[in-house]
Amino acid sequence: xxxxxxxxxxxxxxxxxxxxxxxxxxxxxxxxxxxxxxxxxxxxxxxxxxxxxxxxxxxxxxxxxxxxxxxxxxxxxxxxxxxxxxxxxxxxxxxxxxxxxxxxxxxxxxxxxxxxxxxxxxxxxxxxxxxxxxxxxxxxxxxxxxxxxxxxxxxxxxxxxxxxxxxxxxxxxxxxxxxxxxxxxxxxxxxxxxxxxxxxxxxxxxxxxxxxxxxxxxxxxxxxxxxxxxxxxxxxxxxxxxxxxxxx
Numbered sequence: 001x002x003x004x005x006x007x008x009x010x011x012x013x014x015x016x017x018x019x020x021x022x023x024x025x026x027x028x029x030x031x032x033x034x035x036x037x038x039x040x041x042x043x044x045x046x047x048x049x050x051x052x053x054x055x056x057x058x059x060x061x062x063x064x065x066x067x068x069x070x071x072x073x074x075x076x077x078x079x080x081x082x083x084x085x086x087x088x089x090x091x092x093x094x095x096x097x098x099x100x101x102x103x104x105x106x107x108x109x110x111x112x113x114x115x116x117x118x119x120x121x122x123x124x125x126x127x128x129x130x131x132x133x134x135x136x137x138x139x140x141x142x143x144x145x146x147x148x149x150x151x152x153x154x155x156x157x158x159x160x161x162x163x164x165x166x167x168x169x170x171x172x173x174x175x176x177x178x179x180x181x182x183x184x185x186x187x188x189x190x191x192x193x194x195x196x197x198x199x200x201x202x203x204x205x206x207x208x209x210x211x212x213x214x215x216x217x218x219x220x221x222x223x224x225x226x227x228x229x230x231x232x233x234x235x236x237x238x239x240x241x242x243x244x245x246x247x248x
Contacts, residue, residue: 003031003088004166010074011045039068039073046064072181089168099162100215103164117207130215132213145236146160148233
């Protein structure tokens with residue numbers, strides 16, 4: 001049986017966190033633990049997470065950040081805490097479950113069946129037979145951003161920003177998450193840049209898999225704002241410079 005410690009970063013998610021679904025979700029052959037990270041919430045999120053942990057301490061664990069540090073740092077702290085639980089796999093998932101938990105078994109199956117794969121990323125690809133619902137403006141900004149990200153990483157990546165990612169729990173994963181990210185907005189790109197720096201671009205391209213999700217829906221209450229696209233462009237430039245993303 002595989003063990004997965006899944007990180008869910010939470011900032012003011014009291015009204016959006018689907019607590020019952022998180023309580024009841026199960027996958028045959030998978031031991032699932034959930035590591036919540038309360039990122040300095042100012043609403044009742046912390047109390048909700050504390051109750052979930054008290055009700056089922058074997059499934060739910062809590063990392064409490066006293067001050068809001070942003071999703072990048074919340075995920076980083078959560079992954080490091082998850083790795084301390086000695087799972088086979090770890091990863092992070094958006095608290096609103098815009099990517100349903102029903103996608104998890106496919107991600108786990110890839111890691112189970114392909115030992116060379118170190119990271120599985122969800123990708124929101126609008127194909128026939130899939131239910132992908134995004135606001136048009138976010139979709140088009142996302143496609144422009146994805147092109148710039150692919151050019152920066154020099155990898156044919158489609159969607160770095162889908163909030164559903166799993167990793168094999170290894171020393172390399174710990175290394176990638178060991179230091180704070182430069183980017184508060186597109187740290188997912190920086191994760192890939194760190195793997196490229198660690199392994200080289202060719203090995204990274206063979207070790208990272210994008211998995212098109214079958215369902216994804218925008219959920220009301222997103223923290224993203226229209227001006228965040230400009231901030232993401234600035235952060236992409238910082239990543240390109242810091243990780244020397246040039247040449248082979």
